[in-house]
Amino acid sequence: MTRTAHAYGLATIDATGTVLDTWYPSPVLGEAPDKHRAPEQLKAAERHDDLRGVSVEVVFKAIDLDEAPADVPDAYLRLHLLSHRLVQPHGVNLDGVFGVLTNVVWTSEGPCAVEGFEAVRARMRAFGRHLTVFGVDKFPRMVDYVVPSGVRIADADRVRLGAHLAPGTTIMHEGFVNFNAGTLGVSMVEGRISAGVVVGNGSDVGGGASIMGTLSGGGKHVISLGERSLLGANSGLGIPLGDDCIVEAGLYVTAGSKVVLVGQTDDDGNPVTAKARDLAGQNGILFRRNSLTGALEAVQRQGKGIELNAALHTN
Numbered sequence: 446m447t448r449t450a451h452a453y454g455l456a457t458i459d460a461t462g463t464v465l466d467t468w469y470p471s472p473v474l475g476e477a478p479d480k481h482r483a484p485e486q487l488k489a490a491e492r493h494d495d496l497r498g499v500s501v502e503v504v505f506k507a508i509d510l511d512e513a514p515a516d517v518p519d520a521y522l523r524l525h526l527l528s529h530r531l532v533q534p535h536g537v538n539l540d541g542v543f544g545v546l547t548n549v550v551w552t553s554e555g556p557c558a559v560e561g562f563e564a565v566r567a568r569m570r571a572f573g574r575h576l577t578v579f580g581v582d583k584f585p586r587m588v589d590y591v592v593p594s595g596v597r598i599a600d601a602d603r604v605r606l607g608a609h610l611a612p613g614t615t616i617m618h619e620g621f622v623n624f625n626a627g628t629l630g631v632s633m634v635e636g637r638i639s640a641g642v643v644v645g646n647g648s649d650v651g652g653g654a655s656i657m658g659t660l661s662g663g664g665k666h667v668i669s670l671g672e673r674s675l676l677g678a679n680s681g682l683g684i685p686l687g688d689d690c691i692v693e694a695g696l697y698v699t700a701g702s703k704v705v706l707v708g709q710t711d712d713d714g715n716p717v718t719a720k721a722r723d724l725a726g727q728n729g730i731l732f733r734r735n736s737l738t739g740a741l742e743a744v745q746r747q748g749k750g751i752e753l754n755a756a757l758h759t760n
């Protein structure tokens with residue numbers, strides 16, 4: 446069956462005709478009806494901005510979720526579907542998205558073309574206006590396009606459009622969420638959720654924690670965390686974790702690391718070891734660096750993992 450979506454949006458187009466962004470206030474899954482009309486609210490927003498050197502125009506887009514993004518408005522619709530929580534991470538094809546998106550100067554007055562940007566700044570100054578530049582990037586800040594219900598985001602710069610944040614998610618200042626990644630339930634995020642990474646309900650990504658990504662650096666295995674799991678402060682995760690797992694604060698579990706399986710011995714009474722990647726996805730494991738021997742250890746834990754502080758997630 447074909448999976449589709451459609452929406453009206455507002456595109457920003459620069460002087461060369463390049464589309465910088467598209468905002469879709471109400472994207473919808475499924476086929477568009479035969480007859481449809483642009484919302485008045487969007488039509489009223491069409492304009493030419495002489496200072497920024499852009500025009501803002503209504504666009505209509507209908508896409509097949511399983512095909513790769515074809516152009517900028519198409520890619521933005523896919524990112525909106527994720528941040529509106531209409532699809533979960535990996536629920537829409539984003540192949541080649543970096544090649545499709547335009548690199549943009551994201552400013553307090555809206556998106557601007559990189560080429561000729563100093564002239565835009567000068568025109569603004571001539572009108573006594575000061576532009577703040579939030580970034581120069583292919584992806585904008587999520588909250589400038591979508592503010593999902595039930596979440597707290599302490600620093601808007603830290604969440605890219607295309608992040609999927611479930612209700613009950615709190616992102617502290619040190620947290621980060623990339624596109625096509627995020628949370629499926631209540632979660633505390635004080636570390637970095639890399640592209641493609643999914644964090645299950647009740648899990649906590651501690652301060653400064655790293656979760657290995659796959660866009661650069663050679664990693665191929667997309668990482669996920671199950672439910673009620675904890676990445677300790679300044680820890681790192683290079684394998685998928687199951688439910689009720691803990692990574693000790695400060696410990697980086699890389700996939701190839703050799704791990705002592707605490708409490709297990711072979712027929713000769715010697716400790717049993719495994720590679721961390723062999724423990725991928727298993728439930729109830731505590732990873733810790735033995736502070737006396739230096740060995741990386743996996744300790745089988747009983748019962749539930751961590752419990753989040755409900756007061757921090759009633760958003």
Ligand SMILES: CC(C)(COP(=O)(O)OP(=O)(O)OC[C@H]1O[C@@H](n2cnc3c(N)ncnc32)[C@H](O)[C@@H]1OP(=O)(O)O)[C@@H](O)C(=O)NCCC(=O)NCCSC(=O)CCC(=O)O
Binds near residue numbers: 650651678679693733
């Ligand atoms: C690894 C754990 C989970 C261990 O804690 P537990 O409560 O399970 O165990 P425990 O009671 O401390 O210890 C049980 C037994 O194991 C021993 N033990 C503990 N850790 C050990 C180690 N590394 N090596 C050898 N033995 C160890 C203890 O001495 C004790 O031994 P005996 O039985 O002999 O007594 C913890 O140390 C940890 O790292 N927690 C992460 C917490 C965290 O980072 N939260 C995120 C907050 S985010 C935040 O705070 C923001 C900060 C920021 O922004 O940076």
Ligand SMILES: O=C(O)C1=N[C@H](C(=O)O)CCC1
Binds near residue numbers: 615617633757
């Ligand atoms: O939501 C908050 O505020 C949090 N505060 C804690 C703190 O400041 O230590 C950390 C977790 C979330």
Ligand SMILES: [Mg+2]
Binds near residue numbers: 602
């Ligand atoms: Mg900031």
